[in-house]
Amino acid sequence: MTATATRTKTPAKRPAPRKKKPARRGALHLFTPILAAVVGAAGAAAIYRVFVLSALGQEIDTAALRNSDVGHERAVEIMQRALNGTSLASLVLVCVAIALIGVIRRRADLAGAAAVMVVGANATSRLLKMRLPRPELDGYPMPNSFPSGHTTAAASVAFALVLVLPLAIRGLVSLIGAAFVAVIAVATVWAEWHRPSDTIAALLVVLAWGGLVTFFLRVRLRRRKPGPVERPGRLATGLFVAGGALSALVGVGLGAVVLFERVTPDLVSGRFAFLTGAAAITAAVAAVFLIWARLAAGDQPPLESSGPAARPKPSVAGARSEAPEATSKEVQP
Numbered sequence: 001m002t003a004t005a006t007r008t009k010t011p012a013k014r015p016a017p018r019k020k021k022p023a024r025r026g027a028l029h030l031f032t033p034i035l036a037a038v039v040g041a042a043g044a045a046a047i048y049r050v051f052v053l054s055a056l057g058q059e060i061d062t063a064a065l066r067n068s069d070v071g072h073e074r075a076v077e078i079m080q081r082a083l084n085g086t087s088l089a090s091l092v093l094v095c096v097a098i099a100l101i102g103v104i105r106r107r108a109d110l111a112g113a114a115a116v117m118v119v120g121a122n123a124t125s126r127l128l129k130m131r132l133p134r135p136e137l138d139g140y141p142m143p144n145s146f147p148s149g150h151t152t153a154a155a156s157v158a159f160a161l162v163l164v165l166p167l168a169i170r171g172l173v174s175l176i177g178a179a180f181v182a183v184i185a186v187a188t189v190w191a192e193w194h195r196p197s198d199t200i201a202a203l204l205v206v207l208a209w210g211g212l213v214t215f216f217l218r219v220r221l222r223r224r225k226p227g228p229v230e231r232p233g234r235l236a237t238g239l240f241v242a243g244g245a246l247s248a249l250v251g252v253g254l255g256a257v258v259l260f261e262r263v264t265p266d267l268v269s270g271r272f273a274f275l276t277g278a279a280a281i282t283a284a285v286a287a288v289f290l291i292w293a294r295l296a297a298g299d300q301p302p303l304e305s306s307g308p309a310a311r312p313k314p315s316v317a318g319a320r321s322e323a324p325e326a327t328s329k330e331v332q333p
Contacts, residue, residue: 025202030218036291037211044147044204047133051197052146058138061195064277066140079187086154086184094157101164109220110191113213114160121209148194151202154184155288159210163296170296178289185281189274196277200284207288214295 051057095118102111125147134144158177162170185199 003008010097030222031213031215033211033295035211035219036295037208037215040204040206040208040211042074044201044208047197047201047204048146051195052132052134052144055137057197058140060273061197061277062138062140062142063088065189065192065195067274079190080184082183083150083187084178086150091153094161098157098160098164104234105164105166105262107125107164109217110164113217114163117163117206117209117213118156118160120212121156121206121287122149122152124205124209126190128205142237146198147201147205148185148188148198149202150188150193151185151199152206154181155203155206156209158289159292159296162292163210163213167297172295174289174293174296178285181289182282182285185285186278187282199281203284203288210292210295 051061066266096114098114099111102108102114126149128147129144129149132144132146134146158181162174162177165173181203185203187194188194188199
């Protein structure tokens with residue numbers, strides 16, 4: 001005869017997992033946009049001082065403007081289409097789309113910040129162009145064109161679009177927007193509407209306004225429970241860094257232009273001066289959009305999971321682990 005006895009085994013209690021506290025965003029995260037705004041404003045002021053108020057700066061700037069003949073038909077076609085497609089109506093349509101995206105995503109704060117940035121940057125460029133004096137130091141009778149209104153409009157709209165779109169595609173849109181703005185900026189120099197310094201200063205004006213609106217967004221989110229701090233993808237960052245590496249070539253090119261302009265003016269290549277200005281614009285676009293991609297990526301909406309309803313439910317495995325275990329043992333008489 002065989003009898004079966006059951007013995008209850010109480011499992012050892014497992015220590016409860018510690019809840020991870022959300023990372024507190026320090027003062028550096030909060031005030032980084034202000035630093036970007038200061039860099040943008042100071043950079044624009046420095047460019048005005050060097051390339052508008054000095055004779056040597058005007059000579060370098062005007063050399064790129066007056067020798068902008070491009071023999072490549074495809075490049076000319078791209079620049080013509082870019083300038084013709086950048087109209088007031090098209091920019092207004094993009095702004096309306098930006099507002100709709102903000103409404104659909106239920107991020108009225110982003111839509112409002114984008115609108116303030118676009119209006120503020122374009123109004124600033126317009127005011128500077130009307131008020132800033134330009135002494136005639138290079139013998140080229142052309143009114144003040146500092147900073148570029150076309151570049152300001154294109155860059156501000158691109159910044160706004162990056163700001164309101166979801167984080168997953170902000171890196172890709174930043175790359176597309178940077179390419180578009182670079183074409184527009186170079187095309188304005190090719191068309192002899194603006195000098196290279198005009199376009200670079202316009203980029204810095206937009207960056208300054210982008211930093212301001214991002215700061216106020218972070219102040220607003222700081223009072224609530226913000227989401228995790230994110231960063232742009234490696235691909236976008238790598239491409240922007242590669243584009244910004246052109247700044248080394250720009251320095252060599254500018255030095256050569258200055259040297260040959262002063263020593264042997266007859267040997268200066270006009271096309272070389274224009275390409276040097278185009279390289280400087282490309283490097284500035286890459287640097288400005290890299291900064292903006294990082295600023296915009298750091299803005300995350302408040303976490304929705306706050307309150308009792310959002311507490312994680314115990315898993316099935318966890319529930320089973322709390323139940324007593326039963327082991328069977330046969331007892332032979």
